[in-house]
Amino acid sequence: xxEPPVKIAIAGALxxxxxxxxxxxxxxGLEVAARFDRPGLGGEGLVDRARAxxxxxxxxxxxxxxxxxxxxxxxxxxGGPALVIGSTxxxxxxxxxxxxxxAKVAVVKTxxxxxxxxMLLGLVAQAAAKLPADVYDIEVFEAHHRRKVDAPSGTAxxxxxxxxxxxxxxxDDEAVRARDGITGARRAGSIGFSVMRGGxxxxxxxxxxxxxxxxxxxxHSARDRSLFARGxxxxxxxxxxKPPGLYDMQDVLGF
Numbered sequence: 360x361x362e363p364p365v366k367i368a369i370a371g372a373l374x375x376x377x378x379x380x381x382x383x384x385x386x387x388g389l390e391v392a393a394r395f396d397r398p399g400l401g402g403e404g405l406v407d408r409a410r411a412x413x414x415x416x417x418x419x420x421x422x423x424x425x426x427x428x429x430x431x432x433x434x435x436x437x438g439g440p441a442l443v444i445g446s447t448x449x450x451x452x453x454x455x456x457x458x459x460x461x462a463k464v465a466v467v468k469t470x471x472x473x474x475x476x477x478m479l480l481g482l483v484a485q486a487a488a489k490l491p492a493d494v495y496d497i498e499v500f501e502a503h504h505r506r507k508v509d510a511p512s513g514t515a516x517x518x519x520x521x522x523x524x525x526x527x528x529x530x531d532d533e534a535v536r537a538r539d540g541i542t543g544a545r546r547a548g549s550i551g552f553s554v555m556r557g558g559x560x561x562x563x564x565x566x567x568x569x570x571x572x573x574x575x576x577x578x579h580s581a582r583d584r585s586l587f588a589r590g591x592x593x594x595x596x597x598x599x600x601k602p603p604g605l606y607d608m609q610d611v612l613g614f
């Protein structure tokens with residue numbers, strides 16, 4: 360006898376990613392048991408957050424760091440459901456709230472649900488480990504639409520962290536997130552970030568390792584938001600029934 364479909368709830372259901380998740384879930388055979396958004400926003404078929412948590416086995420959330428932290432605390436307080444979080448705009452406080460909640464509920468949290476990006480993370484870490492820091496400068500480039508409110512993007516920070524991990528250093532110690540005016544020569548071993556915001560760009564990321572005599576570039580281009588929604592749906596299928604803990608897409612994909 361076939362198992363019943365996983366029941367999901369969609370946070371931020373009225374947003375672009377919420378709509379994309381609903382489409383991807385239907386295509387994969389999941390049951391959208393509830394849809395909810397910010398209090399005060401009306402929409403056909405929406406329920407409040409408390410009701411959504413009652414109805415779902417997994418909540419897929421592409422909202423904001425603040426909203427996701429509140430959601431995680433609410434889920435932890437009642438012992439479920441599991442969470443799949445792809446929000447951006449995090450602070451140390453909201454990150455800590457999700458980590459605390461993951462002691463009581465299963466959480467998949469990542470800055471990017473793309474299979475290609477997750478492959479890229481591994482390649483960047485390997486290249487950074489093999490190419491000497493005093494010869495190869497690392498720069499992470501990212502571009503997104505004009506409506507994105509945080510910078511660098513969560514994916515850019517993941518790529519910077521992969522490079523730092525490959526070199527065995529801390530990204531916090533080596534990151535250079537802005538340059539303006541007379542900055543002086545580049546410090547060896549630093550990991551720079553360059554950001555563009557404009558138009559309707561979905562997501563462009565590149566990691567450049569530049570030496571005096573050669574340049575190595577890894578890049579990824581997102582062409583449609585549906586790729587992130589599909590990844591989140593796969594994460595929801597994977598995490599349903601998993602024990603409490605904080606997981607990422609590397610766990611989902613078995614990397």
